Amino acid sequence: MTRWENYMNAAEKVITGYDGSIPLHHYLKTFFKVHPHMGSRDRRWVQQLVYQYFRPGRWQNEQPVKERILLGVFLCAQGPDELLAFFRPAWNELAAAPLEQKLATTGVGWNAQAAFPFLPHLSAGIDGETFTRAHLQQPHLFIRARPGKMAAILRLLDAAGVAVQPIGEHALALPNGTKTDSIIPDKSWYEVQDLSSQETGLHFHAKAGEHWWDCCAASGGKSILLLDKEPAVHLFASDVRASILENLKKRFAEAGVKNYSAKVLDLTAPTLRAQLPRTRFDGIILDAPCSGSGTWGRTPENIRYFKESQIAEYARLQKEIAANVTPFLQPGGTLVYITCSVFREENEEAVEYLRSHCGLEITESGVIGGYERGADTMFVAVGKKP
Numbered sequence: 001m002t003r004w005e006n007y008m009n010a011a012e013k014v015i016t017g018y019d020g021s022i023p024l025h026h027y028l029k030t031f032f033k034v035h036p037h038m039g040s041r042d043r044r045w046v047q048q049l050v051y052q053y054f055r056p057g058r059w060q061n062e063q064p065v066k067e068r069i070l071l072g073v074f075l076c077a078q079g080p081d082e083l084l085a086f087f088r089p090a091w092n093e094l095a096a097a098p099l100e101q102k103l104a105t106t107g108v109g110w111n112a113q114a115a116f117p118f119l120p121h122l123s124a125g126i127d128g129e130t131f132t133r134a135h136l137q138q139p140h141l142f143i144r145a146r147p148g149k150m151a152a153i154l155r156l157l158d159a160a161g162v163a164v165q166p167i168g169e170h171a172l173a174l175p176n177g178t179k180t181d182s183i184i185p186d187k188s189w190y191e192v193q194d195l196s197s198q199e200t201g202l203h204f205h206a207k208a209g210e211h212w213w214d215c216c217a218a219s220g221g222k223s224i225l226l227l228d229k230e231p232a233v234h235l236f237a238s239d240v241r242a243s244i245l246e247n248l249k250k251r252f253a254e255a256g257v258k259n260y261s262a263k264v265l266d267l268t269a270p271t272l273r274a275q276l277p278r279t280r281f282d283g284i285i286l287d288a289p290c291s292g293s294g295t296w297g298r299t300p301e302n303i304r305y306f307k308e309s310q311i312a313e314y315a316r317l318q319k320e321i322a323a324n325v326t327p328f329l330q331p332g333g334t335l336v337y338i339t340c341s342v343f344r345e346e347n348e349e350a351v352e353y354l355r356s357h358c359g360l361e362i363t364e365s366g367v368i369g370g371y372e373r374g375a376d377t378m379f380v381a382v383g384k385k386p
């Protein structure tokens, strides 16, 4: 058997064994652990085949797995591909051709609704055709240069021969797989953060001396963004997961952030008030638990395994959390509501709830589109307490 046939067999085994209950990259890690004969090159090939299978979502899912893998490889390829040359030499000739030409060659057209059955839920302004096709390419790796570090970072990346694309004052797009930690040894110089996620910071209007609560902080990406914009903010960070707050503490230490307090808090618990260090905040960042549908270019397996009913479950949790945290906003204070979702139930409808049930005056609201620039798509709104 040729190595290409071996790769196909292994990819088929992964795809048929995977049920969506854990992230695909974890499943692949375990798969390779129990197949130790595969070297790093083999692993890379198999992993690529599996991801290219999932990228077109549910499009042409009725095809046999191996056939569907090849279709995925062909649509995703941006240049000649050795495996495609082996199995489908005629397709490989067209590997760099525009998508329309490739689709015409396969004889099966693109059907956005079949590929991504959640299209009717998209937030206003998101173009379904472009959005679904964007999943065919992995988004870029983005880093955010911390204040004053851009020039030094660019020098290191240049010396390492990395093709870097600066975007604005702080963002850099890098090729996926760039070993940033060995190229930029000082971890306090930068944060790995998606471009759209970085842009949520444009909506943090914090002033020195104010008290801000990052209430779904996870490992603190938005918190560090806030402090980089206004270092003299008093920050309180919380999350329901103790383990992720440990990551936050480690990340803050590496970033040189010392002035903050952090606590494990469940925002749905009736005891919330008693557990807070203060009951009035000038600002709250609510980066809500969500479907993550704006980030599925990085985790395309979700397009296959996400259930439509989960949208309503997330929307309910988001409203519950919003209702529970807004009482702790100072009059005149602002809540920044963020999701990495493309669904209107989690976005516009949550904002309407913030207005009608939580008494906030919405001053800014909209999608941060990432799908046309190799980034995640996010949503941000700012509500002010009268």
Ligand SMILES: C[S@@+](CC[C@H](N)C(=O)[O-])C[C@H]1O[C@@H](n2cnc3c(N)ncnc32)[C@H](O)[C@@H]1O
Pocket (backbone or CB within 6 Å): 215, 216, 217, 218, 219, 220, 221, 222, 223, 238, 239, 240, 241, 244, 265, 266, 267, 268, 287, 288, 289, 290
């Ligand atoms: C989108 S993530 C936050 C990402 C983070 N702000 C960042 O910039 O990296 C949402 C977070 O909400 C947390 N969460 C989910 N349910 C919660 C609850 N009931 N109370 C508090 N936090 C919750 C999750 O643990 C998760 O870390």
